Amino acid sequence: MVKISLKLPKNEVSRPLILQFEKSGTSIGANYCEANNGESKNDFKHKIGICKKESRETMYWLSLLAEALPNYGNELKLLWKEAKELTLIFGAIIKSSKK
Numbered sequence: 001m002v003k004i005s006l007k008l009p010k011n012e013v014s015r016p017l018i019l020q021f022e023k024s025g026t027s028i029g030a031n032y033c034e035a036n037n038g039e040s041k042n043d044f045k046h047k048i049g050i051c052k053k054e055s056r057e058t059m060y061w062l063s064l065l066a067e068a069l070p071n072y073g074n075e076l077k078l079l080w081k082e083a084k085e086l087t088l089i090f091g092a093i094i095k096s097s098k099k
Contacts, residue, residue, distance in 0.1 A: 001022075001026070002026075004072070004076070008065070017064050017068055021058060024054045024055075024057040024058040024061060025054075025058045025061075031051045031054065034047045035047035035051065044097065045098075048090050048093050049094060052086075055086040059080055059083045059087065062079055062083060063080065
């Protein structure tokens with residue numbers, strides 16, 4: 001995520017999209033670390049929920065970036081698929097933690 005963010009061309013359209021992508025993408029990892037050190041089961045579930053929300057948001061920004069920067073579409077699509085997988089994983093964690 002960081003590597004592609006650094007190499008994407010910055011222009012009036014792409015700059016704010018890249019910034020939002022960076023914020024949501026890095027938030028996934030930060031909240032996952034926080035979830036693993038949660039103070040309670042509810043805290044864990046809450047932070048995993050944030051991870052899921054941020055991974056969905058990252059998918060959105062990646063979709064917009066792919067349209068704004070079509071020359072990077074293949075790389076962005078791979079990251080989109082990874083964000084989708086994370087969204088599904090976090091969803092499964094939430095579902096299993098409710099049992």
